[in-house]
Amino acid sequence: MIKNAPVLIIVVPLLASLINIILGLRWRALSFPLMLAALSVSAASSFIALNTVIDSGTIHYRLGGWAPPWGIEYVIDHLSGFVAVIVSFVSLVIAVYTRKSIEREFPGKTVYFHSIFLLLVTGLLGIVVTGDIFNIYVFLEITSLASYALVAIGPDKRAPLAAFNYVIMGTIGACFYLLGVGYLYIMTGTLNIADLSRLLPGLYHSPVIQVAFAFFMVGIALKIALFPLHRWLPDAYTLAPSAVSALVASTMTKVGAYLMIRIIFTVFQPFFSIEVLPVMNLVGWVAAAAVIFGSGYAIAQTELKRMLAYILIAEVGYIVLGVSFANRTGLTGSILHILNDSFMMACLFLAVGAIAYKTKNTNIASLSHIHKTMPITMAAFVVGGISVVGIPPTAGFFSKWYLVLGAIEAGKWVFAAVLLISSLMTAIVFFRIIERVYFTAADPGHGKSARAVMDEAPLGMLVPVLVMAVGVLILGLFSGRIITTVIQFAVPSVF
Amino acid sequence: MIKQCDNVIVQSVSRFLTPFILLFALYVIAHGHYSPGGGFQGGCILGASFILSMIAYDIAEVKRRMTEKMNTVLTGVGVLIYAGIGFICLLLGANYLDYGVLAEILPVGTAKARALGTFGIEIGVGITVMAVMVSIFLNLASGGEHEEGSVE
Numbered sequence: 042m043i044k045n046a047p048v049l050i051i052v053v054p055l056l057a058s059l060i061n062i063i064l065g066l067r068w069r070a071l072s073f074p075l076m077l078a079a080l081s082v083s084a085a086s087s088f089i090a091l092n093t094v095i096d097s098g099t100i101h102y103r104l105g106g107w108a109p110p111w112g113i114e115y116v117i118d119h120l121s122g123f124v125a126v127i128v129s130f131v132s133l134v135i136a137v138y139t140r141k142s143i144e145r146e147f148p149g150k151t152v153y154f155h156s157i158f159l160l161l162v163t164g165l166l167g168i169v170v171t172g173d174i175f176n177i178y179v180f181l182e183i184t185s186l187a188s189y190a191l192v193a194i195g196p197d198k199r200a201p202l203a204a205f206n207y208v209i210m211g212t213i214g215a216c217f218y219l220l221g222v223g224y225l226y227i228m229t230g231t232l233n234i235a236d237l238s239r240l241l242p243g244l245y246h247s248p249v250i251q252v253a254f255a256f257f258m259v260g261i262a263l264k265i266a267l268f269p270l271h272r273w274l275p276d277a278y279t280l281a282p283s284a285v286s287a288l289v290a291s292t293m294t295k296v297g298a299y300l301m302i303r304i305i306f307t308v309f310q311p312f313f314s315i316e317v318l319p320v321m322n323l324v325g326w327v328a329a330a331a332v333i334f335g336s337g338y339a340i341a342q343t344e345l346k347r348m349l350a351y352i353l354i355a356e357v358g359y360i361v362l363g364v365s366f367a368n369r370t371g372l373t374g375s376i377l378h379i380l381n382d383s384f385m386m387a388c389l390f391l392a393v394g395a396i397a398y399k400t401k402n403t404n405i406a407s408l409s410h411i412h413k414t415m416p417i418t419m420a421a422f423v424v425g426g427i428s429v430v431g432i433p434p435t436a437g438f439f440s441k442w443y444l445v446l447g448a449i450e451a452g453k454w455v456f457a458a459v460l461l462i463s464s465l466m467t468a469i470v471f472f473r474i475i476e477r478v479y480f481t482a483a484d485p486g487h488g489k490s491a492r493a494v495m496d497e498a499p500l501g502m503l504v505p506v507l508v509m510a511v512g513v514l515i516l517g518l519f520s521g522r523i524i525t526t527v528i529q530f531a532v533p534s535v536f
Numbered sequence: 537m538i539k540q541c542d543n544v545i546v547q548s549v550s551r552f553l554t555p556f557i558l559l560f561a562l563y564v565i566a567h568g569h570y571s572p573g574g575g576f577q578g579g580c581i582l583g584a585s586f587i588l589s590m591i592a593y594d595i596a597e598v599k600r601r602m603t604e605k606m607n608t609v610l611t612g613v614g615v616l617i618y619a620g621i622g623f624i625c626l627l628l629g630a631n632y633l634d635y636g637v638l639a640e641i642l643p644v645g646t647a648k649a650r651a652l653g654t655f656g657i658e659i660g661v662g663i664t665v666m667a668v669m670v671s672i673f674l675n676l677a678s679g680g681e682h683e684e685g686s687v688e
Contacts, residue, residue, distance in 0.1 A: 048626070048632040052619060059616040063612045063616070066608070066609065105631060105634050106630060106634035
């Protein structure tokens, strides 16, 4: 079955999601183990696929045995294998977490939740492994529709409205992407990415191709909530159930960033966006605005989840900023940040979910001394927080280091300054919380609460939080190894 | 609002039409890979026959014959047929959705097995499209209540 690993990554969660609806109506208890089993197989297949890629180069898998460019092919190279491993692993850990949190938030609806969760993961992994731009659109829609549904079931009354805004913006984004695909298809008659990158260079000066590129960029920018197009994100990610926020925050925007790197550097050759249609500077300024704006708004928030949502907007800005430098160091930083940010965001959102599960209140003002009742969760939150700020030895430091080096190498000193300033701003965000939790003087009237007993979230929620927090530290220690074995081959060879 | 309608003409005509609609739907599905049509189009027509009965009689009447649970299961079963046929190909040692290999378990040649594999998939698509059409209509016509209907 090893040669089928590329397709098993997607087919197993898809099949499980469908079987789950049928089985789950009769035997509800089977639903959760089935989801875990499917995601485990999917994660194992991604690991096997990435390993094969590292050993013997890019894998091409022909769906239905039809040769590309007529048939659809799945292509796993260093970049897509890397992102597939991240997405499948993080979603597996978050799936463990859903057991307790979803049981409480929607008793009786768990079967449908698991099915949609699996569909969301299927879509994300599909975008990553496919080598066909129309197929990417199909998976993009599977992902988006599943996430609309998951956001809409949020516990808050405002969740359906947030989901509706998300539907509108997401659909516009998908339309732009599809228009881009259509324009490329009109001009070249092919949808296969390898074939497109061979055929397109002759057509680079055609306005149709340039407009298609612009459509792709706008579509993806909407999907990943890049700064001026970010309005839907804070509401949708704040009001979704906590496990869903963790999943979408840690994987969806990262897969969008992957897609952007794919379009800029694989579908179009790198010199298109650097010389033919020099947009990298513009992309860089937009991303820098996203970084500053996201960090700035995060300072102003009083609610933890909303604050993290704005931090996420800044993080998306980091990844895109690294892409805009268009050099090896910057892109290495971006790709490494896809990994690190995915773990950081999962860690932070899961920790906040655990706090919400216990206290039902995530206002920053009410967090004083929560480390006495929930020491482990708060420790994990702090690890995630200092990683976002970028303090060694956490993972966040290393990717930011590469991003800053990339900016200096490209001679863009302003962007290097932006990266450092935003680190200071996120430091304010997180140190304010740390101060509020650990160092607020105890109220004289509440002498008893000083002896508060430990009251952590159930083990099923605590373990995923811990896995992510330890993961952030381990990724920091091994980041050199990750770069030499995977990321240096994922960066386009022209740099 | 969709309520029990006692117009004898509407009810008789819809009763008379339903078998023809069903037959035409099956024809469109079965001929999908030879002529215009296919699982999606056939599934829509199949769904239309249910929707016609819901309009001519009422939602409760149709739900007595096809329960909501049944509809949900059919939504899953259809796609499962599609993905399952692909998976059988995997188990037989070929690539995903490579129907030619189905000749090993069907008493026909490779070319015929490919045609039958495609046909199986069209059936799956048809079932899912029908179930989703019915479910969309139910949700829209009853304002999400799945009852008689609450939208004037």
